[in-house]
Amino acid sequence: MKLMKQLNGLALLAGALAVSMGVQSIPAQAQIGPITDRVKARGELICGVNNQLPGFGNIDENGNYVGFDIDICRAVAAALFGDPDKIQYVYLTAANRQSAMQSGEVDIMSRNTTWTLTRDREWAVTFGPTTYYDGQGFMVKKELGVEDLADLDGATICVIAGTTTELNLADTFRARGIAFTPVTFDGDDSSFNAYEEGRCDAITSDQSALISRRATLQNPDDHVILEEVISKEPLGPLVSQGDESFSDIMNWTVYALFYAEEKGITSANVEEFLSSEDPDIRRFLGQDGNLGELLGLEPDWTVNVIKAVGNYGEIFDRHLTPLGVARGLNQPYTQGGIQYAPPFR
Numbered sequence: 001m002k003l004m005k006q007l008n009g010l011a012l013l014a015g016a017l018a019v020s021m022g023v024q025s026i027p028a029q030a031q032i033g034p035i036t037d038r039v040k041a042r043g044e045l046i047c048g049v050n051n052q053l054p055g056f057g058n059i060d061e062n063g064n065y066v067g068f069d070i071d072i073c074r075a076v077a078a079a080l081f082g083d084p085d086k087i088q089y090v091y092l093t094a095a096n097r098q099s100a101m102q103s104g105e106v107d108i109m110s111r112n113t114t115w116t117l118t119r120d121r122e123w124a125v126t127f128g129p130t131t132y133y134d135g136q137g138f139m140v141k142k143e144l145g146v147e148d149l150a151d152l153d154g155a156t157i158c159v160i161a162g163t164t165t166e167l168n169l170a171d172t173f174r175a176r177g178i179a180f181t182p183v184t185f186d187g188d189d190s191s192f193n194a195y196e197e198g199r200c201d202a203i204t205s206d207q208s209a210l211i212s213r214r215a216t217l218q219n220p221d222d223h224v225i226l227e228e229v230i231s232k233e234p235l236g237p238l239v240s241q242g243d244e245s246f247s248d249i250m251n252w253t254v255y256a257l258f259y260a261e262e263k264g265i266t267s268a269n270v271e272e273f274l275s276s277e278d279p280d281i282r283r284f285l286g287q288d289g290n291l292g293e294l295l296g297l298e299p300d301w302t303v304n305v306i307k308a309v310g311n312y313g314e315i316f317d318r319h320l321t322p323l324g325v326a327r328g329l330n331q332p333y334t335q336g337g338i339q340y341a342p343p344f345r
Contacts, residue, residue, distance in 0.1 A: 032296050033243030039107050047073035047108035048092040053155055055212045055323045057111055065089045068319040069110040071309045072131060073255065074107060079253045079301045083266060094163045098123050099335050101240055108142040110121050112206060114164045124246040125212050128237040129254040132311075133329040133338065135229035136168050137207040139214060142224045144201065149178060152210035155201040156181045169204050169230045184341060188213065205212040206233050211325050226228035249295055256302045258341035259284060260311035262332050267310040271304055291344060302344075313338065 032040075039045055045064060049069055050057035057067040074084035079245055090106050098111065099121055115117075115127040138157075140146045149172070161165050161184035173180050184201045185191040192213045195203040195342050203210070209276070210225050217223060238255065239247050265273050282288040286299035286337075293299070309315055316327065331337025 002170055002253060003130060015017075033245040034245040035107060035240065035243035036249065039080065039246070043081070044088055045073065045077045045088040046088045046090060046105075046107045047076075048090045048097060048100050048109040048111060049073065050087075050093045050111040050188070052313045053060045053112060053209055053212055054216060054327065055319050057114065057210070066319070069112070069237075070131070071315045071319070072110045074256060075305045075309045076237075076250060076253050078308035079249060079256075079297055082298065082304045090111055094160050095186055097128040101125055101238070104240065107134075107246075108237055108239050112235050112242075113238065114210065115234045115238075115313055116164060116237060122236075124241045124252075125238045125292070126241050128239070128247070129258070130233075130234040131236040131254060134206045134208050134233040135211055136165055136204060136233060137229050138202050138204045138212045138226045139195070139223055140202040140226065142222055146202070146224075146226070148226065149176065150228075152180060152202055153178050154180070156183050156199075158183050158185065158200040160187065160191050160205070161283040162186075164233070165205055172230045189262065193214075193304045200253050206235070206326055208320070212323055245296055249297065252295060253305060255341040255344075256305050257309070257312040257315065258332065258339050259344060260302070261304050261339075262334055263312040264343065265306060265311060266314060267306055267308075271305045274303070280344065289345075291315075 017047040049065060051059050051065065053067070055067055057065065057069045060066045068091075073087055073089070078084040080086075089102065091328060092100050092106070092109065092111055096108060097111070101109060115130065119125065138149070138152070140152075146152060157169065157180050159163050159169055166182065166184065169182065183194065185194060188209065189207075191203060194200060196217055207225070207229060214220050214223055214225065237250055241248055263284070265281070270285070274285055274287060276282060276285075279288065283291060285303055286292050286301065290299070292301045295301070298304070310318070316330065327337065329338050331339065333340045
C-alpha cells in the first residue's frame with residue numbers, strides 16, 4: 001500500500017512537471033454541439049444577411065446575394081461542407097434580426113451589426129471576430145454648406161430605427177446641446193430614398209454604409225460625408241450561444257481569412273503553398289497536425305475556404321475597394337491595421 005501511494009505521488013508530480021514545462025496532452029476529437037449537428041444534418045448553412053447595402057450585402061442583376069458580409073457566410077459554408085454554395089440566405093432587417101437569432105431561424109448572421117455588451121447578453125449570442133471596424137458618420141447635401149455637427153442644429157436627420165445608430169445620434173446631439181428631429185425608417189432603402197427625396201436634411205449611418213450608398217445616389221457629387229465620426233462600430237458575424245463548437249468554427253474561419261492574408265496565401269496560389277516547408281503554413285493548410293479534427297472539420301478546411309472566397313484582403317478588394325472604402329484599421333497588423341489572427345497551432 002505504501003509503495004502504491006508513492007507511485008501515485010510520483011505520477012501526480014510528473015503530471016505537474018509536464019504542465020509547468022508546457023508539455024501538451026493529445027487533444028481529443030471535437031465535441032459537436034446542437035447547432036453544428038443540425039447544420040451538418042441539413043447539409044446547408046442558413047445565414048441572415050442584409051440585401052440593401054451594396055458592397056456588404058445586396059442582390060445583383062442575376063438575383064444572387066453578393067458582398068463582403070455574404071462572403072463571410074460563404075467562407076463558413078466552405079469550412080463546413082467544402083462548398084461555399086451550400087447556403088440559404090435570409091434577409092434580416094434591423095428590427096427582426098434579434099428574434100431571428102433567438103428563434104433559430106438562422107444559424108449565423110453576417111450583416112452590419114455592431115457588437116455591444118447589451119446585444120451580447122440580451123440576444124444570447126456570441127459575436128465572432130470583428131471583420132470590419134467602422135464608425136458612425138453623417139451625409140448631407142453639399143448645397144446646405146454644412147461643415148460640422150454644430151451646423152445641423154435644428155435639422156431633420158434620417159436614421160434606421162432600433163439601431164445603435166439611432167441611440168448614438170440621440171446621445172451625441174443631447175450631450176452637445178444640438179437640437180434635431182429624427183426621421184426613422186426600418187431599412188437602408190427606405191432611409192436613403194427619403195434622404196435623396198429631401199425628406200430630411202441629413203442622414204446618419206456607419207461610414208461604410210454612407211460611402212456605399214452615396215455611390216448609388218443619382219448625383220453622388222452633390223452629397224458630402226462629414227469628417228467627424230461619433231462612435232465605434234465593430235461589425236462582424238454572430239451565432240446563438242449554446243454551441244461552442246459552432247462558434248469556434250465561425251471564429252477560426254474568420255481568423256483563417258486574416259491569417260491567409262498575413263502569409264500571402266490567396267485563392268490563386270493556395271495550391272502552391274501546399275508544398276511549403278514552413279511548419280506554420282503546413283499546419284494551417286492541414287498538411288501537418290490535426291487542427292481540422294479539433295473543429296470537427298476536414299484537414300484541408302482552410303484550403304477550401306481560401307479557394308472559395310480568397311483571403312480577407314481579396315474579399316475587401318473585391319467588394320469594398322471599388323466603392324472607395326479605404327482599408328484604414330482593417331489592414332493586417334503587419335501593415336499598421338488591427339486585424340490579427342491568433343496562432344494556428
